[in-house]
Amino acid sequence: MLKIGVDLHLLFLEKSLRKETLGIAGIFIFAFIIRAYDLSNIPKGLYLDEASNGYNSYKILKTGRDEWGVQIPLYFKAFGEYKNPVFIYGSLPFVAFFGLSAFSVRLASAFFGTLAVIATFFLVRKIFGLKEAAIASLLLAVSPWHFVLSRIAFEVITLPTFFLLGLFFLIIAADNKKLYLILSAACFALAVYSYKIAYAFIPFFLLSFFIIYRKRFSIGKIVFFASILALLLLPLFAEFAFNEEHRNATNQKNMQFSIFNESFTKEKESKGISKEQAIFELYLENYASYFSIDFLFIKGDRLPRHSVPEKGQLYFFYIPLLAVGSMICIFMRTEAHKLMLFWLISWPVVAAFSADYSPHALRSITAIPVFEIICALAIAAILDEPKKWRSEKIKSFALFAIISIFAITEVAFFMHTYFVEYPQKAALYFNCGYEEAFMFTEQEKPKYEKVYIASEVFSYNAHILALFFLRLDSEKLYYEGALGNGYEMAISTDENDLEKPSLFVFRHPAKKGIPVKTIICAGKPVLEISEIK
Numbered sequence: 001m002l003k004i005g006v007d008l009h010l011l012f013l014e015k016s017l018r019k020e021t022l023g024i025a026g027i028f029i030f031a032f033i034i035r036a037y038d039l040s041n042i043p044k045g046l047y048l049d050e051a052s053n054g055y056n057s058y059k060i061l062k063t064g065r066d067e068w069g070v071q072i073p074l075y076f077k078a079f080g081e082y083k084n085p086v087f088i089y090g091s092l093p094f095v096a097f098f099g100l101s102a103f104s105v106r107l108a109s110a111f112f113g114t115l116a117v118i119a120t121f122f123l124v125r126k127i128f129g130l131k132e133a134a135i136a137s138l139l140l141a142v143s144p145w146h147f148v149l150s151r152i153a154f155e156v157i158t159l160p161t162f163f164l165l166g167l168f169f170l171i172i173a174a175d176n177k178k179l180y181l182i183l184s185a186a187c188f189a190l191a192v193y194s195y196k197i198a199y200a201f202i203p204f205f206l207l208s209f210f211i212i213y214r215k216r217f218s219i220g221k222i223v224f225f226a227s228i229l230a231l232l233l234l235p236l237f238a239e240f241a242f243n244e245e246h247r248n249a250t251n252q253k254n255m256q257f258s259i260f261n262e263s264f265t266k267e268k269e270s271k272g273i274s275k276e277q278a279i280f281e282l283y284l285e286n287y288a289s290y291f292s293i294d295f296l297f298i299k300g301d302r303l304p305r306h307s308v309p310e311k312g313q314l315y316f317f318y319i320p321l322l323a324v325g326s327m328i329c330i331f332m333r334t335e336a337h338k339l340m341l342f343w344l345i346s347w348p349v350v351a352a353f354s355a356d357y358s359p360h361a362l363r364s365i366t367a368i369p370v371f372e373i374i375c376a377l378a379i380a381a382i383l384d385e386p387k388k389w390r391s392e393k394i395k396s397f398a399l400f401a402i403i404s405i406f407a408i409t410e411v412a413f414f415m416h417t418y419f420v421e422y423p424q425k426a427a428l429y430f431n432c433g434y435e436e437a438f439m440f441t442e443q444e445k446p447k448y449e450k451v452y453i454a455s456e457v458f459s460y461n462a463h464i465l466a467l468f469f470l471r472l473d474s475e476k477l478y479y480e481g482a483l484g485n486g487y488e489m490a491i492s493t494d495e496n497d498l499e500k501p502s503l504f505v506f507r508h509p510a511k512k513g514i515p516v517k518t519i520i521c522a523g524k525p526v527l528e529i530s531e532i533k
Contacts, residue, residue, distance in 0.1 A: 036110045052464050094108045117141050128336060145361060166184045259283055287352040290367075328381060329341040451502065472484055513532040
């Protein structure tokens with residue numbers, strides 16, 4: 001009888017474990033599917049930074065050099081702002097397998113976004129438990145903030161992924177061998193190489209982490225970890241020490257957008273306060289703006305590339321959960337709860353130094369996924385309460401049911417808005433129409449001597465779209481001033497300077513020739529292709 005009882009118990013545990021595994025796998029598959037679905041068309045078009053990231057991956061894959069001819073660079077000069085390397089090199093397998101396309105480079109983003117969902121699960125399970133981990137990862141899977149950025153090929157998407165993995169391995173390292181310290185340092189280094197906001201945020205966060213977890217990490221472990229991290233960041237230090245152009249470009253950009261720039265403080269100074277006080281006030285205003293109801297729950301980031309218009313970075317149903325979860329973190333005395341509380345108030349600390357465009361969803365991506373973890377703590381507490389107080393079971397069930405209905409409705413409404421309405425609303429912000437225009441010229445090109453592209457079409461670095469969609473040689477453009485492969489960028493529209501017959505790509509309306517194709521985007525004509533005879 002005893003043996004039968006043990007066997008039944010083991011069978012029950014096995015079935016329970018199988019259900020949990022299937023449920024967790026379902027979350028990850030769901031997260032990837034909604035991130036990968038119809039990436040070629042949603043968002044419609046391709047933004048310049050996406051094209052630049054993808055084209056540089058393509059060039060590295062084909063030639064071992066970037067678009068400027070630099071062999072295996074650490075940072076990519078691109079438009080002169082020097083793009084970070086992790087996303088570009090991380091896109092190589094996708095470009096190699098699927099070819100250079102909007103789908104392939106965005107699929108890399110969907111992959112890293114899904115990996116962040118997985119990393120969230122393992123981190124939260126380690127510090128809180130399985131239930132909290134499943135809830136937090138599910139919330140992150142549908143989070144508007146993370147979801148939108150997981151479907152565009154921006155370098156920023158790799159930062160949360162490697163930050164979460166670094167934190168996960170660091171917490172494991174408290175009770176294990178130094179191997180986990182090495183893995184953690186490697187992931188944090190990749191996070192630093194992912195996006196420049198991490199240069200300041202990660203050292204700040206790690207210092208605070210070791211203060212909170214000081215009882216679990218010896219001085220020797222901390223020194224070892226810091227040494228490995230510094231060693232892995234030596235190429236970064238060398239880059240800024242020896243690449244003057246990169247250093248100057250970074251300093252110029254930082255100063256241009258910083259609260260220390262007098263263009264942002266002069267209005268306050270005109271009221272008779274000192275520059276130092278003006279900077280301090282501006283910083284506090286920026287910091288507070290990241291916690292505003294408008295940014296978090298109503299309107300979100302003002303730029304449609306970063307969020308769905310008139311949709312907050314978070315869901316409304318988070319509000320009561322964040323209140324409960326925050327109280328749990330305040331009253332619980334564990335290191336994990338203290339860390340979450342610190343993270344909840346510190347995520348905009350570095351982003352608030354930028355004054356040109358605040359609040360900014362990309363610069364504050366360090367918030368992901370702390371809101372989801374705090375909400376998960378609240379939901380787990382509601383689910384656990386009936387076990388302790390049977391008399392409260394009905395009330396807890398009713399509360400959970402109300403929150404669930406509200407949550408499912410809001411998530412469904414957001415997804416409908418994103419997949420149905422957003423493609424039209426955001427199309428003009430993603431250079432919609434360029435791919436269609438170039439595919440048309442490729443089809444018609446054999447009938448003509450040359451295809452000219454007006455210089456106005458290439459304003460604001462849009463030449464990268466031609467390089468991307470037509471697979472042209474960037475070095476030929478940069479060093480010889482020609483596009484090649486039957487294409488030429490036309491500075492002049494004087495017909496005496498043009499080979500005939502030819503096609504000419506203009507911004508709508510065409511300045512010369514007989515219009516043969518008008519490219520419509522979001523109901524508006526954006527480009528026009530005309531024939532020069």
